[in-house]
Amino acid sequence: MPVLAIVGAQWGDEGKGKIVDLLTEKAKLVVRFSGGDNAGHTVINPYGEFKLHLIPSGIFYPRVTCIIGNGTVINPEVLIGELDQLNQRGIDTSRLLISNRAHLIMPYHTLLDGLEEAARGGKAIGTTRKGIGPAFADKTARRGIRVGDLLDPEAFREQLSFIVDYKNTILTKVYGAKPLYRDEIYHQYCRYGERLAPHIRETTVILHQAIAKDDLVILEGAQGMLLDPDFGTYPYTTSCSPLVSGGCQGSGVGPTNINRALGVFKAYCTRVGGGPMPTELHDEIGDLIRKKAHEYGTTTGRPRRCGWFDAVAARFSAQINGLTGMALTRLDVLSILPRLKICIGYELDGQRIDYLPQNIAALNRCQPVYEELPGWQTPISDILDYQRLPVEARHYVARLEELTSCPANIISVGAKREQTIHKTPIF
Numbered sequence: 001m002p003v004l005a006i007v008g009a010q011w012g013d014e015g016k017g018k019i020v021d022l023l024t025e026k027a028k029l030v031v032r033f034s035g036g037d038n039a040g041h042t043v044i045n046p047y048g049e050f051k052l053h054l055i056p057s058g059i060f061y062p063r064v065t066c067i068i069g070n071g072t073v074i075n076p077e078v079l080i081g082e083l084d085q086l087n088q089r090g091i092d093t094s095r096l097l098i099s100n101r102a103h104l105i106m107p108y109h110t111l112l113d114g115l116e117e118a119a120r121g122g123k124a125i126g127t128t129r130k131g132i133g134p135a136f137a138d139k140t141a142r143r144g145i146r147v148g149d150l151l152d153p154e155a156f157r158e159q160l161s162f163i164v165d166y167k168n169t170i171l172t173k174v175y176g177a178k179p180l181y182r183d184e185i186y187h188q189y190c191r192y193g194e195r196l197a198p199h200i201r202e203t204t205v206i207l208h209q210a211i212a213k214d215d216l217v218i219l220e221g222a223q224g225m226l227l228d229p230d231f232g233t234y235p236y237t238t239s240c241s242p243l244v245s246g247g248c249q250g251s252g253v254g255p256t257n258i259n260r261a262l263g264v265f266k267a268y269c270t271r272v273g274g275g276p277m278p279t280e281l282h283d284e285i286g287d288l289i290r291k292k293a294h295e296y297g298t299t300t301g302r303p304r305r306c307g308w309f310d311a312v313a314a315r316f317s318a319q320i321n322g323l324t325g326m327a328l329t330r331l332d333v334l335s336i337l338p339r340l341k342i343c344i345g346y347e348l349d350g351q352r353i354d355y356l357p358q359n360i361a362a363l364n365r366c367q368p369v370y371e372e373l374p375g376w377q378t379p380i381s382d383i384l385d386y387q388r389l390p391v392e393a394r395h396y397v398a399r400l401e402e403l404t405s406c407p408a409n410i411i412s413v414g415a416k417r418e419q420t421i422h423k424t425p426i427f
Helices: 016-026 076-088 107-123 132-140 147-151 153-173 182-199 203-212 244-249 284-293 311-321 331-336 360-365 391-404
Strands: 003-008 029-032 041-045 048-052 065-068 096-099 217-220 258-266 269-271 305-307 325-329 339-348 351-353 367-374 408-412 420-422
Touching (some): 003 244, 016 041, 016 217, 016 258, 016 325, 016 408, 029 203, 076 182, 096 182, 107 132, 107 153, 147 182, 153 182, 203 217, 244 258, 258 311, 284 305, 284 331, 311 339, 311 391, 325 391, 331 391, 331 408, 339 391, 367 391, 391 408
Parallel strands (some): 003 258, 029 217, 065 096, 258 325, 325 408
Antiparallel strands (some): 041 048, 269 305, 339 351
8 A cells, every 4th residue: 555645735724634543444554644733633533532732643543653743842731632532532543653753842942932023013923822833843944843852851951951041032132031940851751752652653664664555645734835935935934744745754754655646735725824715705705605614713713714615726735745636525515606607817916817926926916817606505414425416516517626736636525534524535
C-alpha cells in the first residue's frame, strides 16, 4: 500500500479531519506532520463528535498507530488534556506516539505571542496567540527544546537555565512584563515528561518499518496551503509548511515514498484571521453560508470569513502540492443558494490576470472575475451516488475539476462519516 498525503488546499478549515477519519479505515499509520494546537479538526463518527487539536484524526480506529510527527510543536498541557478527554469518552490512546524530535511550546512562547500581536496593533497577523510562531522561531534559531529532552531531566535543566534568562530579558526590557520562574517551569515540564514518556519514541523507525511492509501510511496536514510561509499570503501565514512537501520534512518520509496527494477543498472559501481573501463576501450571502455551515473556528471559535470558490488560488494550490486528486467538502451547504459564483481570474489595476500575486498589496487590489452557474436548491445530504446528484451540482463539481486540473475523488455532503460520495478511486 502507498503513502497518502492529505493536505488543506485553501486557508485551512476545509474538513481534513473528516477525510482523514474516513480514509484511515485501511491505514496502518496516521502521522500529523505540521502545526500545533492552533489547528483544529472536527470529526463526527459513531463515537460522537470530537474536536482534535494535536492528536491525529485516525485515533478512533483500534488497529491504527497515530504519530505526532517531528514537524509539529507541542504544548504538553494541551496534549495531556486532549488525551484525558478522549480516554474519558472510551477512546484508547495507547496507540498514540510522539516523535522525540518534535519541539515543545514553552510558557514564554505563549506569553511572547500575545505581546507581539498586541504590539502590532492594527497590523496584527491574527494569530491564535498559542505560542506557535515563537516556538517555530526558536526551532529555527536553534534555541528550541524538544520532546525527547524531557526524558533527561538534568540536560533539560541545563537547557532551560540559559533560555529562561534570555527570554526574561526580552519580557522585562522590551515589553515591560514580569519575568518567568525557571524552577517553576522546570518542575512543571518534568511532570509533563513523566506523563508523556510512554508515548515518546524515535518514530522514524516505526514509520519506515510500516513503509517496508507496504502498509498504508497517511500523512495528515494541518491548516491550508495558502497559509504556507513561502507560497501563501505572507506574512499572514502560519510558521511551518502545510504543503505535501512539508509532510516529508515533518514526518521523516522521503518524497519518493509519497504515492498520492489529496487536497481538501471546501465548495466555497473560508478564512480565519487577517490577510487577503479576494472572494470574501461582505453581504447577506456570506452571512447565510456562515450560519448554514456553522463556520466558526474549531480552535478559536472566531467567525470565519466566507466567500465564493477561488479557482485561481485553488489551481495554484494543486500545482504547488502536486495534487493527484481532491476531496470536495461542504457541497451540501450550497444547496440553499439559487445562483453560484466561481472566481476564474482577477482584475489587477485594470488588467486581467490568472495567477496569485506574491505581493500582498497587489493581492489586496485584486478584484475577482466571476463565472456564474445555476444552483440546485434541493437537499443532497442523503445522496451517496454521484450520478444521483442534481445535474447542476454535477456541473458545479465538473467545473471545479476543470478549473483546478484536479479530479474529485471524494465529495462530502454532510459532516458524518457516511455522508460521503466516492466519485473516483484514490489509488
